[in-house]
Amino acid sequence: MHGAAPELAVATLADGRRLAVRTLTPDEAPRALEIVQRAFAARPRIGARAQAFSDDADGFRRVAASGGAFAATLDGEPVGVTLVTHRDDGSVRIGRVGVLAEHREQGVATFLITVILDLLASRGEAEVHLLARREYPHLRRWWEQHGFTVDGDEGDCHVMRRPLPVSVAVPDADAMRALGQRLAGLFAPGDLVIATGDLGAGKTTLTQGIGAGLGVEGPVISPTFVLARVHRSVTGGPDLVHVDAYRLGSFAELDDLDLDASLPASVTLVEWGAGVAEQLASDRLHIDIRRGLDPTDETRWVFLTPFGTRFDRAALAAAAKENP
Numbered sequence: 286m287h288g289a290a291p292e293l294a295v296a297t298l299a300d301g302r303r304l305a306v307r308t309l310t311p312d313e314a315p316r317a318l319e320i321v322q323r324a325f326a327a328r329p330r331i332g333a334r335a336q337a338f339s340d341d342a343d344g345f346r347r348v349a350a351s352g353g354a355f356a357a358t359l360d361g362e363p364v365g366v367t368l369v370t371h372r373d374d375g376s377v378r379i380g381r382v383g384v385l386a387e388h389r390e391q392g393v394a395t396f397l398i399t400v401i402l403d404l405l406a407s408r409g410e411a412e413v414h415l416l417a418r419r420e421y422p423h424l425r426r427w428w429e430q431h432g433f434t435v436d437g438d439e440g441d442c443h444v445m446r447r448p449l450p451v452s453v454a455v456p457d458a459d460a461m462r463a464l465g466q467r468l469a470g471l472f473a474p475g476d477l478v479i480a481t482g483d484l485g486a487g488k489t490t491l492t493q494g495i496g497a498g499l500g501v502e503g504p505v506i507s508p509t510f511v512l513a514r515v516h517r518s519v520t521g522g523p524d525l526v527h528v529d530a531y532r533l534g535s536f537a538e539l540d541d542l543d544l545d546a547s548l549p550a551s552v553t554l555v556e557w558g559a560g561v562a563e564q565l566a567s568d569r570l571h572i573d574i575r576r577g578l579d580p581t582d583e584t585r586w587v588f589l590t591p592f593g594t595r596f597d598r599a600a601l602a603a604a605a606k607e608n609p
């Protein structure tokens with residue numbers, strides 16, 4: 286689109302269409318408002334009318350002028366919108382997430398939100414929140430899948446919050462092990478770490494470094510066929526319980542491993558644990574490992590997100606940096 290803002294991220298859908306995220310200019314405010322209102326109108330009407338229907342283009346224009354209006358585009362055409370606003374109390378709110386009904390179920394909203402969360406994290410924001418209408422339980426579940434948890438109520442909405450990650454680029458496997466070793470210095474008995482990332486992302490490699498840092502018996506290898514392996518400490522510290530949840534479909538199956546028995550005295554790391562292991566502890570560290578777009582580049586991006594109060598962001602940021 287002529288004169289449009291540069292794209293923040295691009296992906297290609299299975300059918301070859303180009304999915305991108307970019308900021309919206311103030312001139313595009315009326316179109317953005319229309320997308321949000323059409324998206325919200327497609328939801329079944331329960332209870333009071335959504336506030337979005339009282340929005341006007343001027344409000345959208347003001348948010349766009351502050352750089353806070355974003356669009357997901359398909360082959361260049363905006364099909365989804367979200368607004369990011371900085372509140373007077375310094376907090377950051379995501380709102381008005383809407384994708385046109387005819388473009389749902391293609392990962393547009395997930396891509397949009399993932400890009401926005403990455404952007405906010407890269408700007409050094411520590412947390413975001415949003416309001417989710419209580420009468421739409423599926424909305425709450427969708428946001429929970431994206432790391433948000435309900436933290437109180439406001440009017441007819443849940444207030445949902447999500448801490449944002451500290452990120453670090455890791456050039457090779459040795460650097461990944463070194464990062465694990467530095468992170469181990471922050472761990473104490475009872476800690477839960479949930480590691481995510483595609484096959485071969487580097488979850489086990491990171492765990493090898495954590496094992497070395499904790500001073501546990503090795504070797505730390507992929508626990509794929511064992512599901513859970515206990516590495517005893519040789520230094521009088523906590524054991525490392527290394528779990529692979531790849532084949533586990535539910536919390537019930539994870540529960541069968543009796544991790545809560547070993548949890549208090551150990552450091553428990555669950556590969557592929559997102560969506561099943563959260564129930565083990567509300568205080569936990571999520572580690573997400575991603576590759577860049579260039580397949581010849583072995584650099585991994587590691588995102589460290591502290592949930593609860595146990596892990597301190599500043600300490601994580603210090604551990605993420607290489608030792609001088």
Ligand SMILES: Nc1ncnc2c1ncn2[C@@H]1O[C@H](COP(=O)(O)OP(=O)(O)OP(=O)(O)O)[C@@H](O)[C@H]1O
Pocket residue numbers: 455456457458461482483484485486487488489490491507556583584585
């Ligand atoms: N920057 C990097 N960080 C981590 N590993 C890397 C990096 N570059 C290359 N590698 C290699 O990628 C592979 C990562 O494998 P690893 O078993 O750690 O992944 P995983 O996430 O545990 O996979 P799975 O989901 O199959 O358990 C290793 O062979 C490692 O040497």
Ligand SMILES: [Mg+2]
Pocket residue numbers: 488489490507508556
């Ligand atoms: Mg592994």
